[in-house]
Amino acid sequence: MPAKVYSHAQHDDVVNAVGKHILKIQDESLKSSSTFKIAVSGGSLGKVLKQCLIDNSSIAPHIQWDKWEVYFSDERLVPLDHPDSNYGLFNEMVLSNLPTNTTKPKVNAIDESLLTGKDGQIASASQSHDESIAKRYEASLPENAKFDLILLGCGPDGHTCSLFPDHRLLKERDELISAISDSPKPPPRRITFTFPVLERASSIAFVAEGAGKAPIMEKIFVDKSSQLPSKLVNELKTGVDVSWFVDDSAIEGVNVISSKY
Numbered sequence: 001m002p003a004k005v006y007s008h009a010q011h012d013d014v015v016n017a018v019g020k021h022i023l024k025i026q027d028e029s030l031k032s033s034s035t036f037k038i039a040v041s042g043g044s045l046g047k048v049l050k051q052c053l054i055d056n057s058s059i060a061p062h063i064q065w066d067k068w069e070v071y072f073s074d075e076r077l078v079p080l081d082h083p084d085s086n087y088g089l090f091n092e093m094v095l096s097n098l099p100t101n102t103t104k105p106k107v108n109a110i111d112e113s114l115l116t117g118k119d120g121q122i123a124s125a126s127q128s129h130d131e132s133i134a135k136r137y138e139a140s141l142p143e144n145a146k147f148d149l150i151l152l153g154c155g156p157d158g159h160t161c162s163l164f165p166d167h168r169l170l171k172e173r174d175e176l177i178s179a180i181s182d183s184p185k186p187p188p189r190r191i192t193f194t195f196p197v198l199e200r201a202s203s204i205a206f207v208a209e210g211a212g213k214a215p216i217m218e219k220i221f222v223d224k225s226s227q228l229p230s231k232l233v234n235e236l237k238t239g240v241d242v243s244w245f246v247d248d249s250a251i252e253g254v255n256v257i258s259s260k261y
């Protein structure tokens, strides 16, 4: 199933399209399950989530927060209130802005008690310690590690989750969550979904905006030889529905077929 690309000129229209897509998958998922299992990423996605899930008056009232189970596609190994934390970003952008009478979603963050420091990276931690944090997170995943929707970003180097170009974790098959201590993008120590989790998802949606993303979009959608992590997601053979939500500038000059959502 080839990845679909939805492009809009304006940021607000991208946000609206992302919101409609989340809502559609939420409603479909809740027909056959009592919970909606979603994983979110960090980076630029945080602001988009606030704009579509909190600020957008045609989407927000239809989000069934009490039925959401939220996970993180990757997490930086910092305290949850640290500016680098992906949980912290989601909390700041979404959770802290939920109306007071809303039943909060179940949010699965890393076990903060396993972090030893309170300010930034933890100097004394080792690879085996980080692996135990990854294992603990793996144990919290939904049954069969199956998500209804995984929302991803795509870095300017083509990374997604904390799966970086040419990194050994691209070939990880045994672990569902892996620890990485040499992330080329700071902070270096993180945990991340691996491809076996991405392969099991019902649907995956990327959000990528801005002219700065155009060179990497060319490599992902046009360069047949590229093995970039985000391209590998597009090529999953397990029937995952993969969509990209982009603005026109992110695909300007890129030979890719897009439509409006």
Ligand SMILES: O=C1O[C@H](COP(=O)(O)O)[C@@H](O)[C@H](O)[C@H]1O
Residues within 6 Å of the ligand: 041, 042, 043, 044, 045, 074, 075, 086, 152, 153, 154, 155, 156, 159, 160, 161, 162, 185
């Ligand atoms: O480090 C990370 O970067 C990616 C991409 O971020 P973006 O700001 O370029 O959208 C993000 O998806 C990931 O969760 C984060 O840890």
